[in-house]
Amino acid sequence: MENDKTADSTCSCAPKSDKLSFITFTHDIPACEILTITSTLTLKDRFGHFLARWGVNRMGYIVKPNLYKLGNPDADSPVFVSANYTMSFDALRSALAGIDCYILVLDTKGINVWCAAGKGTFGTEELVRRISWSGLSDIVQHRTIILPQLSAPGISAHEVQRRSGFRVEYGPVRANDLAEYLKTHKATPEMRRVHFSLWNRLVLTPMELVHAALPTLAVAIVLYFLAGPLAALAAITTVLTGTVLFPVLLPFIPTHDFSTKGLILGEIVAIPFALTFAADSVTSLWPNVLKALVFLLVMPAVTAYLALNFTGCTTFTSRTGVKKEIFRYVPFMAFIAGSGIVISILLGIFRLMKVI
Amino acid sequence: MFDSYVENTLQYYPDKCINCLRCTQVCPHGVFSEGKEHVELVRPAACMECGACALNCPVQAIEVQSGVGCAWAMISAALRGKDMDSAECGCGDGSCCGGNSKNPFLIEKL
Numbered sequence: 235m236e237n238d239k240t241a242d243s244t245c246s247c248a249p250k251s252d253k254l255s256f257i258t259f260t261h262d263i264p265a266c267e268i269l270t271i272t273s274t275l276t277l278k279d280r281f282g283h284f285l286a287r288w289g290v291n292r293m294g295y296i297v298k299p300n301l302y303k304l305g306n307p308d309a310d311s312p313v314f315v316s317a318n319y320t321m322s323f324d325a326l327r328s329a330l331a332g333i334d335c336y337i338l339v340l341d342t343k344g345i346n347v348w349c350a351a352g353k354g355t356f357g358t359e360e361l362v363r364r365i366s367w368s369g370l371s372d373i374v375q376h377r378t379i380i381l382p383q384l385s386a387p388g389i390s391a392h393e394v395q396r397r398s399g400f401r402v403e404y405g406p407v408r409a410n411d412l413a414e415y416l417k418t419h420k421a422t423p424e425m426r427r428v429h430f431s432l433w434n435r436l437v438l439t440p441m442e443l444v445h446a447a448l449p450t451l452a453v454a455i456v457l458y459f460l461a462g463p464l465a466a467l468a469a470i471t472t473v474l475t476g477t478v479l480f481p482v483l484l485p486f487i488p489t490h491d492f493s494t495k496g497l498i499l500g501e502i503v504a505i506p507f508a509l510t511f512a513a514d515s516v517t518s519l520w521p522n523v524l525k526a527l528v529f530l531l532v533m534p535a536v537t538a539y540l541a542l543n544f545t546g547c548t549t550f551t552s553r554t555g556v557k558k559e560i561f562r563y564v565p566f567m568a569f570i571a572g573s574g575i576v577i578s579i580l581l582g583i584f585r586l587m588k589v590i
Numbered sequence: 591m592f593d594s595y596v597e598n599t600l601q602y603y604p605d606k607c608i609n610c611l612r613c614t615q616v617c618p619h620g621v622f623s624e625g626k627e628h629v630e631l632v633r634p635a636a637c638m639e640c641g642a643c644a645l646n647c648p649v650q651a652i653e654v655q656s657g658v659g660c661a662w663a664m665i666s667a668a669l670r671g672k673d674m675d676s677a678e679c680g681c682g683d684g685s686c687c688g689g690n691s692k693n694p695f696l697i698e699k700l
């Protein structure tokens with residue numbers, strides 16, 4: 235699976251070989267040679283980031299696990315550790331502009347720092363192995379490595395020190411704070427906290443949309459022929475609400491649980507559709523009320539389900555809490571969605587029987 | 591009422607703590623804060639069970655059942671007849687989030 239993106243000579247981070255003959259190897263991964271990178275991100279890099287956000291070639295968006303040098307580092311220069319997901323690596327190297335240093339890239343199977351730490355690929359084992367494989371102790375005099383704070387769920391710092399001799403220092407959460415951090419090697423409490431800003435939430439939406447696009451389109455087409463364009467529009471609106479509007483409005487919707495936030499938002503979005511059907515003068519009152527009810531039942535249920543699944547995109551939801559949400563709300567979502575579907579089937583049958 | 595996130599599995603044993611402050615460095619939610627003889631648990635409900643503090647505490651003064659806070663992963667595990675607690679993040683390995691995870695916003699971070 236290893237796709238050596240850095241071998242692309244047009245890339246700003248294109249490595250120049252700097253073979254070190256003093257490193258000896260005892261296992262099968264290819265020899266480590268220090269590669270040279272720059273901190274400048276090119277247009278091509280930025281376009282690659284844009285494509286990755288839309289899910290294009292995500293698994294291939296990787297950097298070769300290796301030791302890299304930025305600028306002209308010497309034996310006293312700091313050593314940073316990163317994941318081999320290109321965006322993690324690029325965030326780090328661009329934040330280190332003007333700093334002579336080494337970057338040790340672990341093999342995280344192309345997954346970002348936080349998720350790789352959760353999976354254990356950015357873990358104690360891999361770090362200890364890469365430190366020895368890169369011959370780091372012969373390259374630098376000091377015995378300190380700077381890790382991203384968000385790698386901590388995968389790393390046992392005291393264990394790394396015991397096994398490799400290198401002391402782990404956790405840097406700040408955001409790469410942008412690195413320059414400030416390096417002045418004192420102390421992070422402020424603010425630098426240690428994750429935030430989920432509007433931009434952070436917005437960049438998630440393309441992937442959410444991509445995942446939902448095909449099934450939504452299929453449902454919209456079926457609904458178009460069964461119940462008309464407004465029903466098709468309602469399906470598309472529901473998915474856009476759950477995947478785009480929900481993340482954007484997340485902090486502003488009252489209640490704490492994602493499911494209830496989704497139910498509230500879905501209900502609000504369903505109201506215009508319900509009113510349009512309730513006001514239909516072609517059919518009589520009770521079928522109109524039932525049609526309106528279908529929107530008020532199904533749209534919030536689907537939005538709430540999409541909202542609940544958004545828990546996996548955040549760094550706030552604990553497993554205990556998510557489990558509670560599932561037991562509390564999924565049966566209710568299923569019940570209201572099921573009721574809405576039963577009513578719409580009944581309405582269809584009545585229409586065929588010409589009762590309405 | 592109806593806040594599913596007020597409780598979690600975080601346990602802290604202050605009498606074991608050697609005040610190394612590691613937990614204050616690794617916690618992304620400021621759950622621990624510097625104290626006089628040992629760290630203080632100041633925002634326990636903010637814990638998202640990432641496990642970073644427990645893994646980095648050299649004297650096992652912290653315990654937490656770390657796991658994946660992702661409904662999609664848990665529901666899929668349940669549908670496959672597996673224990674919800676055994677749910678693995680569905681990210682990577684060619685699934686939903688590929689090289690980037692369900693947490694793509696974290697790419698902005700280190």
Ligand code: SF4
Pocket residue numbers: 600616617618619620621622636637638639640641642643644654
């Ligand atoms: S498990 Fe994670 S979020 Fe919870 S206290 Fe420990 S470091 Fe903080």
Ligand code: SF4
Pocket residue numbers: 606607608609610611612613614628629643646647648649650651652
């Ligand atoms: S990591 Fe453990 S020993 Fe160190 S301050 Fe935190 S609780 Fe105390």
